[in-house]
Amino acid sequence: DQQVKQNSPSLSVQEGRISILNCDYTNSMFDYFLWYKKYPAEGPTFLISISSIKDKNEDGRFTVFLNKSAKHLSLHIVPSQPGDSAVYFCAAAGTASKLTFGTGTRLQVTL
Amino acid sequence: DAGVTQSPTHLIKTRGQQVTLRCSPKSGHDTVSWYQQALGQGPQFIFQYYEEEERQRGNFPDRFSGHQFPNYSSELNVNALLLGDSALYLCASSLFWDRAGNTIYFGEGSWLTVV
Numbered sequence: 001d002q003q004v005k006q007n008s009p010s011l012s013v014q015e016g017r018i019s020i021l022n023c024d025y026t027n028s029m030f031d032y033f034l035w036y037k038k039y040p041a042e043g044p045t046f047l048i049s050i051s052s053i054k055d056k057n058e059d060g061r062f063t064v065f066l067n068k069s070a071k072h073l074s075l076h077i078v079p080s081q082p083g084d085s086a087v088y089f090c091a092a093a094g095t096a097s098k099l100t101f102g103t104g105t106r107l108q109v110t111l
Numbered sequence: 112d113a114g115v116t117q118s119p120t121h122l123i124k125t126r127g128q129q130v131t132l133r134c135s136p137k138s139g140h141d142t143v144s145w146y147q148q149a150l151g152q153g154p155q156f157i158f159q160y161y162e163e164e165e166r167q168r169g170n171f172p173d174r175f176s177g178h179q180f181p182n183y184s185s186e187l188n189v190n191a192l193l194l195g196d197s198a199l200y201l202c203a204s205s206l207f208w209d210r211a212g213n214t215i216y217f218g219e220g221s222w223l224t225v226v
Contacts, residue, residue, distance in 0.1 A: 004153075032211045043115070043201055043217030044154070051211065089153050093212040098144070098167050099203075101153030 003027045004092050006102035013109055019077040021105050023090030026071060030092035034099070035064060035075045038087045047088075048075070080109045115204050115218035123224045124192050132187040132221045136204030140214070142166075143185035145177060146201040148220070154201055160185055161207045189223075197225045 005024045013019045023033075031052050036044035050057040050064045050073065057064050063076045077084055090102040116135045124130050136143050142161045146154035156169035160179035179185045183204075189196055199222050205215040 034212050041219065043219045046215065049211060049213055093210065098156050098159060099212060099215070100156065103153045
């Protein structure tokens with residue numbers, strides 16, 4: 001039973017345009033949602049998070065939106081840069097920092 | 112300030128053997144969690160250690176065991192290795208009170224190949 005789903009395995013976006021990565025979850029007990037970025041041969045790096053009591057959180061070029069009724073969240077990257085090319089994981093936290101991850105979306109930002 | 116360090120980086124084992132992976136958490140962190148990331152999948156939670164005790168466990172068999180030492184470092188042990196245990200094993204350190212997960216830092220992982 002996959003509680004966190006990222007249905008798009010890959011996404012290609014032109015440099016300067018907006019990248020939108022999507023994530024769906026099934027467990028309404030999750031309190032926090034996080035996005036991680038992962039380069040090959042490196043561990044995941046924290047990007048941005050959002051509490052379940054909020055619907056938007058912004059940090060520089062990164063904005064996360066949460067729609068609790070739809071159990072859906074999205075990460076917007078504006079403007080996209082070539083260095084953003086990586087695998088992005090959506091994760092949900094229920095208790096004591098135990099993370100449940102999605103399967104990831106590979107973002108390719110082209111020139 | 113060193114982040115999360117893991118060893119070894121890569122290793123190859125034979126089916127049926129046992130393996131031990133090691134993790135030193137980020138300075139100031141008191142909690143260590145282990146994740147398994149199979150190819151093409153997201154990391155899956157194995158277990159979490161705090162105050163030298165296993166606090167939470169994911170859906171992994173008893174072949175997976177761990178330990179946390181007084182200096183907060185941790186080991187992951189896997190017995191009777193199966194081909195399906197081939198994966199990247201990630202260590203994450205954090206602060207136990209952090210329910211939001213904002214203090215979680217991951218190491219670069221240990222690549223285990225079982226042949």
